[in-house]
Amino acid sequence: MNLQPSSSPLRPSRPAPDNGRFDLLDVNALQDPGSGRIVHLYSLVARCLSCELVFKAQEGDGLVSTSAARVLRCPTGCGEQAFRGSVLRQWQQAPHAL
Secondary structure, three states, X not given: OOOOOOOOOOOOOOOXXXXXXXXXXXXXXXXXXXXXXXXXXXXXXXXXXXXXXXXXXXXXXXXXXXXXXXXXXXXXXXXXXXXXXXXXXXOOOOXXXX
């Protein structure tokens, strides 16, 4: 068994994205009516800009909450992005084209 590193580096099957970015398509959250603070984030629907997958993320399934932000992860593993609460509070659905 050869444990020496390979002389040629492993190449991923697709190029790694420069960063994991997503278009938020829907934010389902319970907000405090007075402050607008997100009390509970139920789910996010997003489009991965790396692989174009549209997916729904919930806590523990593509979405992880930290004290500073919510981290969204693409199910294909091609990227992740942290969203601060202020960004999610200010999110508005894009108007539909007529």
